[in-house]
Amino acid sequence: MKYRIVIIEDNQQIREAFTVLLNLRTDFEVVQAYDNCENAIKNIVQDAPHIVLMDVDLPNMNGIDGTKIIKKLLPLTNIIIITVFENSKTVFDALCAGATGYLTKNSDKDRLIDAIDEVIRGGSPMSSKIARLVVQSFQKNTNSPLTIRETEILSQISEGKSYTTIADSLFISKETVKHHFKNIYIKLQVHNKADAIKKANQDRLI
Amino acid sequence: MKYRIVIIEDNQQIREAFTVLLNLRTDFEVVQAYDNCENAIKNIVQDAPHIVLMDVDLPNMNGIDGTKIIKKLLPLTNIIIITVFENSKTVFDALCAGATGYLTKNSDKDRLIDAIDEVIRGGSPMSSKIARLVVQSFQKNTNSPLTIRETEILSQISEGKSYTTIADSLFISKETVKHHFKNIYIKLQVHNKADAIKKANQDRLI
DNA sequence: CCGAGTATCCCCCAATTTGGGTGGTTTTTT
DNA sequence: AAAAAACCACCCAAATTGGGGGATACTCGG
Known part of the structure; x- marks a missing residue:
C-alpha cells in the first residue's frame, strides 16, 4: 500500500x-x-x-x-x-x-x-x-497575585457564569463572590469582567 | 559542563x-x-x-x-x-x-x-x-452549525464582553448582536451565555 | 500573641445587561 | 429567484454588575 x-x-x-x-x-x-x-x-x-x-x-x-x-x-x-x-x-x-x-x-x-x-x-x-x-501555551503563571479562591472564581467567570451560578457551584453566597471580585479587580487593576479575563489570559493566571 | x-x-x-x-x-x-x-x-x-x-x-x-x-x-x-x-x-x-x-x-x-x-x-x-x-486540542470543529459572524460573536462573549462592547468592536448595532445571539441559542439549543460557551467548547466551535 | 491576609456573609443602590417577543431591510450566496 | 446571512429597531421584565458601606472568623508567620 x-x-x-x-x-x-x-x-x-x-x-x-x-x-x-x-x-x-x-x-x-x-x-x-x-x-x-x-x-x-x-x-x-x-x-x-x-x-x-x-x-x-x-x-x-x-x-x-x-x-x-x-x-x-x-x-x-x-x-x-x-x-x-x-x-x-x-x-x-x-x-x-x-x-x-x-x-x-x-x-x-x-x-x-x-x-x-x-x-x-x-x-x-x-x-x-x-x-x-x-x-x-498550557502553562500558568507560577507567581499569580491572586489567591486560590480568586483564581477559581475568575476561571468560572471566564466560562460565562454569573455571580449566582458561581456561588452555587462553590456552595457560598453570591455576596462572597462579589467580594472576591472586588479584590480581583483591585489586584488586576481593572473595573469589569472583560478586562479581568483579558488580563488573566495575558498574564496566564487562568 | x-x-x-x-x-x-x-x-x-x-x-x-x-x-x-x-x-x-x-x-x-x-x-x-x-x-x-x-x-x-x-x-x-x-x-x-x-x-x-x-x-x-x-x-x-x-x-x-x-x-x-x-x-x-x-x-x-x-x-x-x-x-x-x-x-x-x-x-x-x-x-x-x-x-x-x-x-x-x-x-x-x-x-x-x-x-x-x-x-x-x-x-x-x-x-x-x-x-x-x-x-x-487546538483544532476546531470543521462542521459548525454557526455562521462566521455567529462564531465571531460567540467567541467575543467567551472573552467576557457585553453585547454593547461586542457591537462596538464589530461596528454594528447592539440589536444586531442580540439578534445573532437568539440564533446562536436556537442552534445550540441553550438559553444563556454560560451554556452556550460550554457547548461551544465541548463541540470545539470556538 | 498579634496582625496581615484570606474567606465568609450582609445591606444599599443605580446603571447595565440579558433574554424573550415582535417586526423589518439589505446584502450575499447559491 | 429563492435562501441564507447580516443587519436594525422597539418593547419589557428579570437578572446582573460594580460601587459603596460594614461584619465575623480562620490561619499562618513573625
Missing part, C-alpha cells in the same frame, strides 16, 4: 526536491505537486491524499487558509506545515486551522521523512521550538 | 536503571534519585537540577502536584514526566502544572536520552500519541 502525498509549495526547486526525495520510498507516492492553493483545492478531492505538505507563504491564498479549506473537504487528510515562520501567531493559526504537524524549513531531509512516518504512526511532528511553544 | 538531573520514581528498579543509563553520558549527572515527592521537595533547591524526571503515580503526593511545587521553587528547571498514563486529563494536567515534556514508559532507553537532549535544545519531547493529543 502506498501513502498518497500532495505537495503545495511555490518554490519550484523545493517542490521538485521533495517529490524526488519522497518517491524514493516505495511506500510513498507523490500524486501531485502544486505551486498554489487555488489549483490544489480544485483537484484535491480527486487526488485523495493521505498526507499534504503545505507551505505557508504562497501567492494569493496562504497555507493557513488553504489548510482550513482542505480539512473541510478531506477531514481525515493530515496536513504537515513546512515553513520558515517560527512566530507563535503563525504556529497557532496553523494548528487551529487543522494542521497535524509543523516543521521549519531548515530541517534536513531525514526530518521530513521522519515527520511523515510520525504522522502515519498517529503522531504530530513538530520542530523543537514549535513543540516548546505549544507546550508553554 | 554537566547537566544535573534528579529522578523521582517509586519503582526501585526503574530508578536505578535510569541512574545507570544517564550516568553513562559524560555530560549528565544524576545528582539524586527519590522515591517520593515529599523528600524530593525538601532537597530539590539544594540539588539545583537542570532537569527532573518525574513519575506520576507516586505514594502520597502525585507527580502532577509535585511538578507544580517544584516549578514554583525552581521556575527554570525543566520537568519531564515519565508515566504509563496516556489519558488526556493526566497529560493536560501535567502540562498545565508546568511539565516541559511527557513520555510514556514503554519508550525505549534511547528515547529517554533523546528526550533530555531535546529539552536541552529548547524543545518539548512528547510521545507520538501525546503530541497528537496536544495538537488536536
